[in-house]
Amino acid sequence: MEVVAVSNQLKKRTVKEIRVNLDKCIGCRACEVACSGFHAKPKYSSINPERSRVRVVMDLLSDVYVPIRAGDYTQAECSGRNTYTINGKEYTQCSFCSVSCPARDLFREPDSGLPLKCDMCEDDPTLAEPMCVQVCRCGALTYASWEEDVAEESVRRGEMEIGLECLVTRFGKDKVADAFDQLMGEKR
Numbered sequence: 495m496e497v498v499a500v501s502n503q504l505k506k507r508t509v510k511e512i513r514v515n516l517d518k519c520i521g522c523r524a525c526e527v528a529c530s531g532f533h534a535k536p537k538y539s540s541i542n543p544e545r546s547r548v549r550v551v552m553d554l555l556s557d558v559y560v561p562i563r564a565g566d567y568t569q570a571e572c573s574g575r576n577t578y579t580i581n582g583k584e585y586t587q588c589s590f591c592s593v594s595c596p597a598r599d600l601f602r603e604p605d606s607g608l609p610l611k612c613d614m615c616e617d618d619p620t621l622a623e624p625m626c627v628q629v630c631r632c633g634a635l636t637y638a639s640w641e642e643d644v645a646e647e648s649v650r651r652g653e654m655e656i657g658l659e660c661l662v663t664r665f666g667k668d669k670v671a672d673a674f675d676q677l678m679g680e681k682r
């Protein structure tokens with residue numbers, strides 16, 4: 495039988511978020527410049543928006559600017575997609591997708607073809623704010639971070655706990671408690 499040791503500890507997790515206010519974005523692409531410079535090797539040695547982990551999807555005629563940060567890599571493109579109509583103009587789902595995907599060249603290193611992904615400008619020492627947020631003078635990008643408690647369940651349960659849980663699920667907590675009280679009374 496397993497040794498019974500039940501413990502629930504809480505550990506901290508830092509959640510980082512970049513909030514995007516599309517009403518304030520003017521499509522200046524300063525975020526693309528800053529991101530590509532920050533991630534150049536050596537740092538700031540070159541600027542190439544093709545290497546940026548944030549790209550601004552633009553439609554100048556409709557005055558639509560949408561900064562998209564690079565997300566995960568996928569090996570396969572979607573088999574079915576949506577079409578969005580904004581201010582009377584149609585956009586494919588791919589226009590606003592953050593994925594590095596074989597369906598297009600976005601979020602891929604132009605020389606190597608390797609996928610690019612936003613790393614929130616991880617650095618040592620940690621930046622007060624990611625670069626794209628720092629250079630966004632219009633306030634379209636703002637940064638927030640906070641700590642969250644995450645349950646770190648380290649549970650090694652024995653037969654008794656598992657059996658009790660089954661009984662409670664089947665008969666309800668009160669009936670199990672009554673039966674337990676009755677049993678204990680008989681034993682005394």
Ligand code: SF4
Pocket residue numbers: 518519520521522523524525526550559561629630631632633634635
């Ligand atoms: S820097 Fe700000 S305003 Fe300029 S394109 Fe990027 S998100 Fe938009």
Ligand code: SF4
Pocket residue numbers: 568570571572575587588591592593595596597598
């Ligand atoms: S770019 Fe995004 S939406 Fe378009 S096929 Fe790839 S994963 Fe799907």
Ligand code: SF4
Pocket residue numbers: 528529532546547548563564611612613614615624625626627
């Ligand atoms: S958070 Fe950093 S890595 Fe991510 S898009 Fe902004 S500048 Fe690039």
